[in-house]
Amino acid sequence: MxxxxxxxxxxxxxxxxxxQTMLEELGHYPVHQMLIMTLLSARAKDSTVVPIVKEFFKKYPTIQEVADLPIQYLERAFFKCGFYKVKSKHVKELCQILLDKFNGKVPDTLEELTSLPGVGRKTANCILAYHFKKPxxxxxxxxxxxxxxxxxxxxxxxxxxxxxxxxxxxxxxxxxxxxxxxxxxxxxxxxxxxxxxxxxxxxxxxxxxxxxx
Missing domain, CATH: 1.10.1670.10 (Helix-hairpin-Helix base-excision DNA repair enzymes (C-terminal))
Structure with a gap:
């Protein structure tokens, strides 16, 4: 040891x-945007994901706006992020759950974060560390x-x-x-x-x- x-x-x-890593660069973004970006970056290059998602959030900056988008639109928007069908489904479901269960707020505990679709321990810990400044x-x-x-x-x-x-x-x-x-x-x-x-x-x-x- x-x-x-x-x-x-x-x-x-x-x-x-x-x-500088993607998460350091995105540290000033709203936490729901950071969460979605981190989810989309799984098995994809940061250099591919970041420009796509930055452009996406210029048009649809809020959780409600993302939740309201048709799944087919999300699939087209995130096509180059890899595993786009699964990721798009998770993004849409995640945003709806944030609205329905968490009053439109991203939770700040590992247990609650990992209850969200597509959010594993790595993604949850990224959000805890980089946004909420928790160990x-x-x-x-x-x-x-x-x-x-x-x-x-x-x-x-x-x-x-x-x-x-x-x-x-x-x-x-x-x-x-x-x-x-x-x-x-x-x-x-x-x-x-x-x-x-x-x-x-x-x-x-x-x-x-x-x-x-």
Whole structure:
């Protein structure tokens, strides 16, 4: 298990090089828009999703307006986001539930967020951390991969990684797990061919050290 000082060193180094992530960019958006954007970004590139959704919300900025749209319109609007039929269905149902059950407000608890269509733990934790500023670790494929490569944890899936990281990372650093590791995974630590030569945390990484032996 890494020491707290070791983890803080890694976060400090990544802070120097990390690119702005989608969630950081969208942090000033209304929370329902951020929730929909995060839902649509699943298994899609941020560079594809963000322009589409920004344009969409210029026309339909409120929960009510989105809920009132025909499903066929949503499917056309979100076609390039991948899995557009399922995602469009979830967006429409989600907005209607927010209106009917939550008085048009996005809830701020993990239990309530994950009760919404299409919202899993990762999406819910993103909303809790980035919008509501609550301690949460949002684990995606990048976080799962890099945390295991670093040698911080040894887990089989993203849910296991979330709980394992919660056990070892100081709570005041929880948001940095997603904020810094996602950007690093998108730019340097790729799944198949990680750029360990350009990586500034190689000496702190079990995978990187073994690769350079």
């Amino acid at each position: 890494p020491s707290v000082s070791e983890m803080k060193t890694v976060f400090s180094l990544l802070e120097i090089t990390h690119p 949460a670790i949002a684990v995606d494929i990048h976080v799962h991969r890099i945390a295991n490569r670093l040698g911080w944890i040894s887990t089989m899936n993203e849910k296991e990684s979330e709980f394992a990281l919660m056990d070892i990372v100081p709570k005041d650093e929880w948001i940095n797990v997603n904020r810094l590791l996602v950007g690093h995974g998108q730019s340097i630590c790729a799944p198949r061919k990680p750029d360990c030569v350009s990586c500034n945390i190689t000496e702190h990484c079990k995978f990187g050290r073994n690769k350079n032996v």
